Structures are given as C-alpha cells and as structure tokens.
Amino acid sequence: MNMALTSQQRNAVLLSVAKLICDEKLALLKANKTDIKKYVGEDLAMYERLKVDEEKIKEMILSLKQLVADVDPVGKELYNFTHENGLKITNKTAPFGTILIIYESRPDVTVEAAGIAFKSGNKILLKGGKESVNSNLKIVDLWHKALAQNKISTEWVEYLNYSRAETQSFLQHPTQKVDLIVPRGGEKLISFVKQYATCPVIVSGRGNNFIYVDAEADLEIALKVILNAKTTKISACNAADKVLINSSLPNKEIFIKKLIENLLEFNVEILGDGALSIFENVKAFEDEAIWCEEFLDYKIVLGSVDSSAEAIEKINKYGGGHSAVIITKNEETATTFMESVDSAAVYQNASTRFTDGGQFGLGGELAISTDKLHHRGPMGLQHLVTNKWYIYGNGQIR
Template sequence: MILSTQTKNAVLNDLATLIADHSSEIIKANKSDLEKAGDLDPTLVDRLKVDEKKVQGMVASVHEVIGLEDPEGKILSSYDHPNGMKVENRVVPFGKILIIYESRPDVTIEAAVSAFKSGNKILLKGGKEARQSNLELVALWKKALAQNEVSEDYVEYLDIDRETTQKLLAENTHKLDLIIPRGGEGLINYIKQTTSVPLMISGRGNNFVYVHDNADFEMASDVILNGKSRLSVCNAIDKVLFNENIPQLEEKINGLVSKAKALGLDVHGDQKITSFDASVTEAEVEGLMPEEFLSEKILFVSTSGIEEAIATINEYSGGHSAVIISSDDESATLFQYEVDCAAVYHNASSRFTDGGQFGFGAEIAISTQKLHFRGPVGLAQLVSNKWFIKGNGQTRG
C-alpha cells in the first residue's frame, strides 16, 4: 500500500506533537540510561544525553521533513515508444531498511522520519546504552501511526540480544533491502563480513583542514576552532595542515595554539610546529594520521603545499569532509575536485556536513561511499528507481 503524502505528513505532525508533549517522559527515560552508563566514554555520553534542547531538535527535524517534497512516485524520465508503449522511470522506496547505531536516541526520530516519508519501513537497532530512551521514542512513533490508521510496522525497534542480531544479519531473517551501520570501523567491518544485504556505509570522520599560503589566517583560526566545537560528532576536525610558506607562520601558530588551549583542546604537532610553540605535544605523526580522535585532541602538521596536502588527505581521511582555507578560487577548485571526500569546503567549517544544514532536514546517515549516494542522506536519497511500462498488447518481433 502506498501512503499519500497527506497521510505521511499527518503521521509526522502527530509525532512532533507527541514528542513535544512527552518531553519530560523522554528525558526521564534518558536519565535512566545515563545512570546505567557507568564508565561510558565521555563522547558517547554526549551523544547519549537528551535534554530539552535535544527534544526540541527532534521536533524541529520532524517539522523540517514535513515541509520537504515527498520523493516517492516522482517521474524521473518519460519516453513514448514508437510502438505506442509509455515508458516511465519513477522513484520508489528501497523497501525495508535496518539501521544499526550507538548512543544517539535522536537517531530514532531523525532516521525514521526520513525513511518513513520516502515510503520505506525501518527497523531500528540502537545500542543497549540507550534502550529506555529508544523504547520511549518508538512508543510515540507507534501512537502517531495508530492515530492515523497506518500500520505500526513502518517503524520497528529491535530489542534483541547479540545472538539474535547475528542471526538476523547472517540469514536476513527480516527480509531486509538495505542496512545502514552507524558506528566504528569494527562494527562496519563485522557487518560487511556477516551479511549479504546491501549496505550504505556511514563511515568515520577523521576530517582535515588545509590552510593555504595565501589564507586569511583569522578566518582559518575561526574555521579550525569551530570544527572542534563538538568533539563527539563525525564532522569534527582532527587534523590541520599548514602550508609552510604562510607569512609569519610561527607567530600565527602561537596565536592559534593559545586560542585552542583556552578552549580546552589538546594540541599535538610535528617537529616544525613544536619548534614554534613548546606547549604543543610533539606527535608521532604517522601513527596519529589515520585516527579519528572523537576527543579534545587536534593535530597540527606543516606541509610543503597544496599537492602534498591533497595526497595526505586522500591517504588518511575517512572520506567524510575536508576544508581548504584560501583566498583564491583556483587553488580551492583544485582542492575540491582532487580531494576524495563526500563534502569538500572552501572557507567554511566542516561542521555543516549535516542534512539539516544542507537543506533537507533530518538525516539517516552521512554516507562515505560512492554508491548509492554520498554525503548526508535524507529522504530524497533513501530511494531507488524502477521502470513502469504501459502498453496495449505490444510484442517484440
């Protein structure tokens, strides 16, 4: 059964109202999760915590999706065959999607609203650390669906153990059409090796900024520090490459290090950077380059120029986001075309790699693969296509 856009939006509008009306219950359930979190990593606690602001963010993300065009059924191309057949290519949902994610209860809302409006059914497998929060939110989903006489199986929460999850992945017991793993490389690699279901990879960050020799350094400092304004997100900055020909580089590095340390950042650097500022921890650069920090740590490295910077980023980054700070378009264009990342910025923060910031509201993931889609994935990307052919008895000779 194809749901009309009006019905989908009615469900989502009720969901937004229910979330707002039950904010205290959501926060209470989340407090229960936080109390059980124990010695959970601080970055995971940051992702796990739900406060009034997070609840408001969930409500806003639902309303954003209500305002977006429904992609389901859209005609991509149409052809009138000489024999009288009508040949159309239309947008269709994937079908049934499983998302596996850790810590973040807001994904239970944001992922599901995008999947639902694009016509998919979604199975949610959240981490055990967010169990009470997720169950509370899915109960609201069920209520919104029921209020509009829509099947509750559009949104399902898999409250299952590890063994059952492994069986699901290996045997595709739920007849999945797509799996979206959101987590570390260990989780992603395990799922790759275990299942035959197609994956949309929401990979790691390890994002870079390259500061060109003609950069506005004040702008560069603002962009770099904004890139560490949240530590637990995949669009945060971990590495900064400074062109060694930047005028007064030592003085500028000293000023940036002072600002970074004032914000509580743990600054590491190569030998050239540490020779400029003794307060910077000298790093074993090769060992740190591939690492996604998800912490206060940031690595400053000198580089000979744009070509070396591009090569370094392409070797070590997670393929998520990269930034060039430069005062000319020629170097920026070279960088943006040659750097192999899903989102490549000229003179702007990597923190904008987010569905809401790109204009399509809630996102289900940020894809770092090249097929089927790349970058923030919202409802317009959670679809496939199919050929619809209408004839009146045509046969091929």
Template structure:
C-alpha cells in the same frame, strides 16, 4: 501485500507525523525520565558517546522540529525521473520508489530514533531500528510514541520497529534475516561499520567516520583560519563533522609565529595537540606523532593533530590517503587554488574558508537526515528524504515482443 510494499498516501503519512508531534510533546517528561535512567547507567569515560546520549528539552524540541520539517517536504515517492516513447511505440517512464525495508544500526543517540524513522516512513519505507544498549530506556519510550501515532491513524505499528537484539543476535540477523531487508545504514565508528559489512547479506550504505582535514594554504587569511579551526574543532567534539587534522603550508608568511599563535589559542581552549616532527621543532613541548596509525584516527575528543606540508598537492594527497571521505577544508584567498583543491579532494563535502561543522542535513538545506553518507552508491553526503528512495521503470506496450 507485505507491509513494506504497501504505498501510503501523502495525506495518511502526514497525519501520522502530525500525531507524532503531539504525542512526543505530551510524553516529554516520560522521555526525559527514561533518558535519566540511561545517563545514570552510562560510564562517562567516553565523553563523546555520553554527549550523544543526552536528551533534554532542547533536544526534544529538535526532534519535533525535524518531524515538522519532514512533514512539510514534498513526498519523494512516485516522482517522474524520465518519460520517453521509443520508435517502437513502447512508453517507458522512470519513477522514484521506496527501498522497502531499511535497517539502521546506531550508537547512543536517541534522536536518531526519531529522525531516522520519520525520514524512512515519509519515503514509504518500513524501518528497523537497532539502537545501542546505552539508550535502551529512551528508545523504548520513543518507539511507544511512534506506535501510538501509527495505530491512531489505522496503520500497523510494524512500520517502525525497535529491535531488541544482543550483539550475537544482531550478527545472526544480518547473516540470516528473519524478514526482508533491502538496505542497512550503520551509524557509528569503524568497529560498527566493519561488523555490519562483514555480516550483512544485503546492500549497506556507509555512514563513515569523520577524520576531517583542514589545509591552511600559503595565501590564507589568518584571522579566518583561527576562527574556522576553533569552530570546527571545539563546537561539538562528538560530531562526525568535527575537525581532526590541520595541515599548514610552510610557505605562509610569518609561518612560525602563526603556528605558535594557533598553539596558544587552542591550548587556552584546552585542546590537546599532537604534532609532526616539523611542527615539533616550532612547538617543542607538544607530543610528537609516535605511530602513523594516528593519521587514520577520528578523535571525537578535544584533540587535534597539526602537521607541516610543502604545498597544496601534498595536502591533497594526504587527505585522499588518510581521511574518512567525509569533509575537508582549504583556507586560502586564492580562488583558483581553492577550486583545484575542491575538485581533487575525494570527500563527500569540500569547503573553502568555512567550518566542517556545516556538513549536516539541516545546515545544508536538506533538512532532517538519516546519516552522512561517505559511500558513492547511491548517494554521498547528507541522506535526506529525497535520498531514501530508489527508482522503478514502468514500461507500457501493446503486445510488443523483441525480435
């Protein structure tokens, strides 16, 4: 039986994870030393990518915690979805089942080598990891830890495998895979996602760009607004849940004063501002938009676009047109306005008076996540353990034939 079809007991899977917790802790210095090599070789011009590459003791502790959380979760495989007996006597049971083999392609972050693999493995999937060359040394050490944990428990190390492929080789593998592939999850920017979609021959689940919007309604509490914008923009610029665009309703009381206050707060935090022509009249020293392409851009930097809108309808239309489908926020004290906004904005996560930084598996109660899906098939939002299974129908008959 192929490795990716073998069903493992919950007990053996949790034993592997238990081994992995001990091994990573033991090999902590080896992981840190390998990561230092990656950091020394990296060009720091891309600060967001550099931030994702860094592994320290706190990051290793987070890896261990992610494994513990997944270990504690209920096995998602073989759970009954429905069970019916038809008038004909056929008994039909629908249960969760593994995908088979999942390939994840990602840039920079070595912690994905842990979080992606632990989720896929607990859901009984074989996982192929294609990390970026910038994290090669870190990923090699983490793969060795996985292989030790698997073999220590009598399992093949092929369950979790790091692919050492150059771009051209990856392209050929996607077009003509040398082994069965059931699902590919690309984690990265637009170029990576397009590369995978253009070349893959199996299902691709998009973990899309951020380009997250926040709309300040006319009934917004300004103190809350400042607090949420600052957190969403500056807490972690490399996160796909960071804020990129702010749309301010021109009907908010003391509109110009509030725009100037927001500028002062963000400038003090060293956030570069880009403004539309309307905001530019209030903030004449800021750079005005020169190309409409910027509306589609995910910044991953201390940079924020601020624009004026007439009302919530305009804001909703702009978000649905330009955003990456990830996260969007409305700041308002009007519950009905918030409800309309949240229902009509087509994003994976919509917020009322809260930061986009909460779009995260751990923050949303899902636990460790494979990615934030901006696709609608088969799941949108954090891809946790329960989302890494498909389903299978079991049909029981007694010589039944269709007439």
C-alpha cells in the same frame, strides 16, 4: 501489513509523533535520565550523543514538522521515453522496502532517521545501542501510538532489542526481508555491519576531516575555522581532526603560536609532526597511523606541508572521505584543491561543521554517506529512494 501508504497517511503519522513527543516530554526525559545514570563508559562523545534535553526534544519535533512540509520523495518522475513502437517508458522514484538502522547512543535517531525512512515510504527496523534502550523504547512506543491513532499497522516501525550476538545472527540470516542497512556510529560498528550483512549497506559517520592552511590564507579566518571545526561538538563526524599548514605561510610562527594558545583554552591535546612538535605544548607522535585516526575527542594533529599538492596527496591518503577544507584567498588554488580532494564535501574558507543535512537545506539527514554508490554526503529525504521502471503498452512484443 497494509500495502503502500499514501503521502497523506505518512504525514499524518509524523504529525502524531511530533504531538506525542510534545505531550509526553516528561516521560521521555525521565527514560533518558535512567539511561544516563546507567551509562558508565568513559567515552565523552558517546555520552554527549546519549543525552536528551529540552533542546534536543525541540529539534526532534522540528525535524518531524519539516519532514511533513517537505516534498514527497516517492513517485517522482526521473525519466520519460516513448519508444518508436508506442511503448511509454517512465522511471520513477520508489521506496527501498525495509530499512534497518543500526546506531549507538543517539535517541534522536529513533525520531529523525526513522522519520526520514518512514516519509520515504519504507518500513523501519531500529536497532539502537543498549546504552539508550529506555529512551529508544519510549520513542518507539510513541511511534506505535501514532500509527495506531491513524489506524495503520504498528509493523511499519519495529524495534530490535537485540544483543550483539542476536544482531550478528539477524544480519547473517534475517528473519524478514531487509533491503538496506544504515549503520550510524563509530568504525567498530560500521565494520561489524559490513562484515556480516547480506544486503546493501550505506556507510555513514566516519570523519577524520582535514583543514589545509594554504600559503595565501587569511590567518584570522584560519584561526576561526579551525577552532570552530575542532571544539564546538567533538562527538560530531563533521568535526576536524587534522590541520596541515603550508611551510611558506607568512608569519607562520606567530600564527602557529596563536593557534596553539587558542586550542589550549579549550583543553585540546595537540600533537605535531617533526616540523611542528618543536613548538611548546605540542607533543611529537611516534606512529604515522595517527593520521588515519578519527578522534571524537579534544585532540588534534598539526602537520607541515610544502605545497597544496602535498596537502591533497596527504588528505587523499589518510582522510575519511567526509569533509576537507582549504583556507586560501587564491581562487585557482582553491578550485584545484576542491576538485582533487576525494571527499564527499569540500570547502573553501569555512568550517567542516556545516556538513549536515539540515545545514545543507535537506531538512534532516538519515546519514552522511562516505560511499560513492547510491549517494554521497548528507542523505536527506529525497535521497532515501531507489527507482523503478513503468512501461505502458498495448500488445507490443519484441
């Protein structure tokens, strides 16, 4: 494979992929129809992620064009120091090398995540789920055409059409050098990768997000935010699963009844703790473990807390470390909550659905990391680099 590609070469390939997706849109939609027909699972979120339509194709093309317009993340100077002996020492961003992306049912990852990894100077290995194999292979074919058109080796983007056993074997004994693995999918996928991987893994995509309705909440905002966070896209890791309501909330009963009524309009199954399961259409749950669960479904848990401190404690104990919200008019309460909750993104009076690379102005995202090392939260182009030290001397010895 060629040495490092220039910024111009990488951008040229991305533009070629965008053009090919546009030109071969019908073939891509046809390949996706085959995947959709073959999908027999009951998982609503999986199905939603699998489907490619005109809108998703527009998003794929837009994401590639945005990447081209974005600043090259490689070679950016982070630090500069001149030693007393005359050594010039700089630290600059550098590609990881080879990034393996393992994902379920989302053909757009084959475009967007691969695009981000490629623009940041990395070789890409893609391991998609069997449910989206036709869509993925079609997109990888377009990647290869784009690379060939620009006289660049097709080895820069490779698809691993592996079974689970073959994937496990590759993770344990890679047949080529892999520098970073990004699993994108449910908890089972993440724990499978973490169990067998022999190189660093960035954990992405687990939500279980909480919304806390404080005693000084604006109830209109609370309703609007909860409904948006729960119902607009249940397959998203930034959807909300738990709502904690302060027991001293004025007009609490009216608010809870209104919330239940609104959730039922969207056919959301409502579960509640001891204090809230007394309401009509709220089922009591038996197992406390439900607080840890990410639903990816039309399902929500309502709980009662006596204070902001109790809400913080509960979120830190059970939340996924992804996103958490406080609904309050009290700035001081909000500040304490936002500084104390251990999540990648913390909000006051807004929906969790904004935790997303595009929404945060990053263009797109490779992943939403809930790890604390390397990077936390939405990982965009500028975060998908490591760093390297460059030292210039003229014979210095120590």
